Amino acid sequence: MTCSAIQCPNRARIQPLALSGNIWQSRNTRTNAASFDMRVGDFPEDVQTKACATCGALMPVLALKCTKCESYQNWYRGVTLSTTVLALLTALVSVIGAIVPNFWNWATSGNSRVAVSFAHDDDQGGFFLTATNDGDRSGSIADVIVELSVKGRPLKFDGTLDQQSNPTVEPGKSQKIRYTLDVGTHLVPYAVTDVQGACVIRVNIHEFSGAKKSEALSRDCKDLRPLDFGTK
Numbered sequence: 001m002t003c004s005a006i007q008c009p010n011r012a013r014i015q016p017l018a019l020s021g022n023i024w025q026s027r028n029t030r031t032n033a034a035s036f037d038m039r040v041g042d043f044p045e046d047v048q049t050k051a052c053a054t055c056g057a058l059m060p061v062l063a064l065k066c067t068k069c070e071s072y073q074n075w076y077r078g079v080t081l082s083t084t085v086l087a088l089l090t091a092l093v094s095v096i097g098a099i100v101p102n103f104w105n106w107a108t109s110g111n112s113r114v115a116v117s118f119a120h121d122d123d124q125g126g127f128f129l130t131a132t133n134d135g136d137r138s139g140s141i142a143d144v145i146v147e148l149s150v151k152g153r154p155l156k157f158d159g160t161l162d163q164q165s166n167p168t169v170e171p172g173k174s175q176k177i178r179y180t181l182d183v184g185t186h187l188v189p190y191a192v193t194d195v196q197g198a199c200v201i202r203v204n205i206h207e208f209s210g211a212k213k214s215e216a217l218s219r220d221c222k223d224l225r226p227l228d229f230g231t232k
């Protein structure tokens with residue numbers, strides 16, 4: 001005859017008994033009656049043992065915690081380690097968070113940050129660059145060179161700073177700077193279609209710190225009227 005736990009109170013009462021007590025201890029009561037007198041850290045000789053992952057001491061194979069050094073033997077160890085690593089990482093992140101903005105300020109202060117772009121040309125032999133300074137010191141444009149290759153022949157022309165223009169850019173400012181080009185008679189034998197690739201306006205910049213950098217502005221030679229080609 002079968003019955004549920006409610007209908008059979010005796011069966012329901014039996015089940016919790018099997019779960020009571022320490023497993024290796026209850027197993028041991030069958031072989032060694034003295035086991036109940038053992039102190040913490042002691043265990044019966046016939047029990048299967050394992051070595052502690054931390055200190056190497058022997059303990060019952062089911063032990064969760066070392067009886068000698070009290071370190072956890074299962075996944076708790078990983079959690080303990082992760083918690084430590086996590087704490088270190090948290091500390092590291094906060095340290096970096098405190099240092100990086102200071103470093104950034106230090107690295108970007110006391111210097112200029114000049115950037116240039118092509119603005120437009122004019123029909124009086126000149127062209128304008130727009131120079132912007134994002135730094136907190138003044139920087140300047142040292143020189144400007146126009147480079148092009150005509151029928152395989154590389155040509156370079158120095159830009160001459162217009163007397164009305166100021167090549168020094170104050171911090172936080174943006175300004176147009178005019179340069180003129182004197183190509184002489186160099187381009188008379190050629191047409192603009194003889195140019196291979198683009199014209200490159202090379203701008204050499206001197207930052208406040210003394211650093212020198214070069215920016216290359218690519219431009220279709222047709223859009224650079226100061227280049228006087230002989231054949232139209």
Ligand SMILES: [Zn+2]
Nearest residue numbers: 052055066069
């Ligand atoms: Zn241990």
